[in-house]
Amino acid sequence: MxxxxxxxxxxxxxxxxxxxxxxxxxxxxxxxxxxxxxxxxxxxxTDTALGLTLDNGNHLLLSGNRETLAYLERIGARDTLTGPERARFPFIDLATGESWTLQPGFLMPWLPGRRAPGTKAADYLPWRLLTAGPDMVVTDCLPQGSVMERVWRPLLVSALNTPLERASARLAGRLLRETLLRGESACRPLVARVxxxxxxxxxxxxxxxxxxxxxxxxxxxxxxxxxxxxxxxxxxxxxxxxxxxxxxxxxxxxxxxxxxxxxxxxxxEHQPIMNGHFQIEVAALPGGEAFLGLVGGTAEWLFRRDGIISTTTSAAGILSELPAEEIAALLWRDIVRALGLPAGSPVPPHRIVKEKRATLAxxxxxxxxxxxxxxxxxxxxxxxxxxxxxxxxxxxxxxxxxxxxxxxxxxxxxx
Structure with a gap:
């Protein structure tokens, strides 16, 4: 047979x-x-103009992504991801210069040293997301203010690729069940090493x-x-x-x-994602990891590999309509501020990648x-x-x- x-x-x-x-x-x-x-x-x-290997987009995985890690085990590639030994997400507010490191874990609500400035313990209890009805959006279920802009918006917009005022609260709750609510062992960030x-x-x-x-x-x-x-x-x-x-x-x-x-x-209906790749050698990002979350700018995340700094902006509807050089100038301004480079540093060789139909809304x-x-x-x-x-x-x-x-x-x- x-x-x-x-x-x-x-x-x-x-x-x-x-x-x-x-x-x-x-x-x-x-x-x-x-x-x-x-x-x-x-x-x-391979980007021939830059002479570098680029990813069409940047992806930050979590150790709670069990099916993805099992996939990598099947193909013998589990060790090609890298990340910190503990769950830690460094951030910087480009408007104020404040920096902090979110450190989710079993301690719910997180202790003061593991939270963002200006937030309180009750802000880290997303129970309404976990019981959201089918017609609810994320902003129906979370408090406004510092915790929204410094915690939930950067984390959930990147996961849902949809403005939180329109994004499904039920989907956000399912995501949290598989990561945050399973403790630190499910929240460790991972990125592709090469x-x-x-x-x-x-x-x-x-x-x-x-x-x-x-x-x-x-x-x-x-x-x-x-x-x-x-x-x-x-x-x-x-x-x-x-x-x-x-x-x-x-x-x-x-x-x-x-x-x-x-x-x-x-x-x-789709939502776009905007990625920028800038040819610049940087010894390390603030916070000491291969990635850095940004608040108050155009870019939302920075990623560092040898010879390149990449940015990602999710749900980038208005941004994606701008000319590439205008986008590059906005993103480079954020990089300069985040890395503490001299004001007026010229934009280095770069590539802007517009994924206008990156995911469904x-x-x-x-x-x-x-x-x-x-x-x-x-x-x-x-x-x-x-x-x-x-x-x-x-x-x-x-x-x-x-x-x-x-x-x-x-x-x-x-x-």
Whole structure:
């Protein structure tokens, strides 16, 4: 009897996760990717102008991202992440010059030395987020003032990529359950030591190839054909792939092409993320970590690697409409202030990366469970499942959600 084959369309993190899980479930795996490389929004590339390897975006993981860490274990890349031994998040307020280090842990509310200036113990009890109704937004559930601007806004906007005045409180609560409420061991920050590609993508492709997976690039899915309750043919331009009786398909595509192929009825509003990469050598960031949170500026986070300082701004709707050079000037101004560089320091060689459709807007309409909310892994065809951070994984659209979706999709078709 021939081995069941799993056809996975899309080689972003969701597709790679599904491919690894499919091999473990006993499938032969074929992986198709429309682009010339894997990784989707979690990829690295060589910038010829700067002569450096850049990530298309910056990602700060947490030790509570259990599915992501298990993914890295599968591909032998767990040691490619680095971070402090304890949960600590250094911040600086660019308007006042104040600095502090958030140190979440089992002590709830956190002790004064582990909190932001101007905040009190009761500010760190997010109980209303944990019991939020489906139509509530984050700002309905949290106190305003210093704790909002110095704690919850920088942490939750980066996780939800949606202004907190519009972001789903229920999704925020689910995130906190898997991190903050599990104590310090689930809150330790982690970043890729070298690059996203070196941590998440290249080792995964190597693992799949060693296991005999078929990987085809520049294969864009243009059609699905069904016979009764199952998909029986995939179309890639002029090429057709007929499915055997026991074969299965996972669509690990971005939400727009998946929605168009399957006529999904769901909100498609997106939020952008803005990243800036500046070629500058810095011995260390204030706070002593590879990252630094910023309050009161355009940039929200700084990341340091050898020869480069990168910035990230989430939910960057207005910013993303500006010309790249104007964005670079704003971000560089924040870097100068944060690092204490001389005023008027010239902008170094740089690259501005606009991800205008980085994630779905994670509003109550998308996350609340209504008729147009995120779909689950299963579909109306018994051999077809969906994967992607935009599917209903119970989490915001993050790396952890993408990796989890791959597992859920394989479970949905492993009958």
């Amino acid at each position: 021939s081995q069941r084959r799993l056809h996975i369309v899309g080689a972003g993190l969701a597709g790679l996760s599904a491919a690894l899980r499919g091999l473990e479930a006993g499938f032969a795996v074929s992986l198709y990717e429309a682009a010339g490389q894997a990784g989707g929004r979690c990829r690295s590339y 690059s996203l590609g070196a941590s998440f993508i290249d080792p995964a492709l190597a693992t799949l190839q060693r296991a005999g997976a078929v990987i085809r690039f520049r294969e864009r899915l243009t059609g699905l054909e069904a016979e009764g309750e199952r998909i029986d043919r995939l179309t890639f331009g002029d090429r057709h792939v007929a499915l055997e009786a026991d074969d299965a398909v996972i669509l690990a595509l971005p939400v727009e092409p998946a929605s168009a192929l399957l006529r999904l009825d769901m909100p498609l 994670q509003t109550p309409a998308m996350a609340g469970g209504g008729s147009r909310a995120r779909p689950g892994a299963g579909t109306g065809w018994r051999n077809l499942a969906l994967a992607g951070d935009w599917t209903d994984t119970g989490l915001p659209c993050t790396i952890e959600s993408a990796v989890r979706s791959g597992r859920l999709a394989v479970e949905a078709i492993s009958y």
